[in-house]
Amino acid sequence: MIEKIINLITDATLDKDDSVIVAALKLLKNDCNLEELEGDYFTQLVSMIPLVKGQSTKALLIETIVESPEFVSDDTILDEYVKLISEGATNVQEAARCLGAFTASGSTNNQIFLQLANKLNNTFAVEILVSMGRSNRGEIPHYLESFAQEVQKAQRIRYRSGIIAAFLLIVHPLCSEYAHVSSLSFGYPFTEAAMNDWAWVTPKNTENIVQKKIVTSKEADILVKLGSLLRKNMDLNSSEIAKLYTEFFEDKNPFDVIFSLPK
Helix, strand or coil, rough: HHHHHHHHHHHHCCCCCCCHHHHHHHHHHHHCCCHHHCHHHHHHHHHHHCCCCCCCHHHHHHHHHHCCCCCCCCHHHHHHHHHHHCCCCCHHHHHHHHHHHHHCCCCHHHHHHHHHHHCCCHHHHHHHHHHHCCCCCCCCCCCHHHHHHHHHHHHHHHHHHHHHHHHHHHHHHHHHHCCCCCCCCCCCCHHHHHHCCCCCHHHHHHHHHHHHHCCCCHHHHHHHHHHHHHHHCCCCHHHHHHHHHHHHCCCCCHHHCCCCCCC
């Protein structure tokens, strides 16, 4: 299978047929075992990088190559890929996935951070770095300190919004009822999934998110209360569960609460 796809990509590259290359690469990346992308197959695919002209096609080619276990961190390919990101050749999700594969193959978090910070616009760079979820960035140059703080704040907002979204999915009956058809994302497809993943509701587990200023001590206490009720198989429509919503948000707009970090 791998051999047929590589040959198809090679022929399409020579014919400059991007549509065939893209279809074959997506098949290779998403439906094949990339453990088999090694030896001559891997070398052949890498040799096609300078031959492919379309930006999005080249980005997809690199994204496929980097996920091969044969790939070893390569600064030239990383430079080329970040340049393609800056030109809009791929999306945030694919960029985060590929850059994660770069770090798995030997690139450092610091190297990735500096590449994105220096070559992308701030908004795009922050979005990718937050999607990657890496916190250890190594030594940051003085001129990038404010940018690093912006990334850190965005990561805290992402973490906080995810926690509160799951909380809403459990305690708010309308969120629970319509989550599967809503355009809003709650991080889980349905209430039971959120309940089963409610892993941070004990006092010990919430200490970490309080120390990182993701939630306040008061908010953490409410999460612990919810965890206790869930362990007792409390009916989600009970007054005890409903009361937690009021305790958490008080009289404030939920969105103001979600996007306001603890001081």
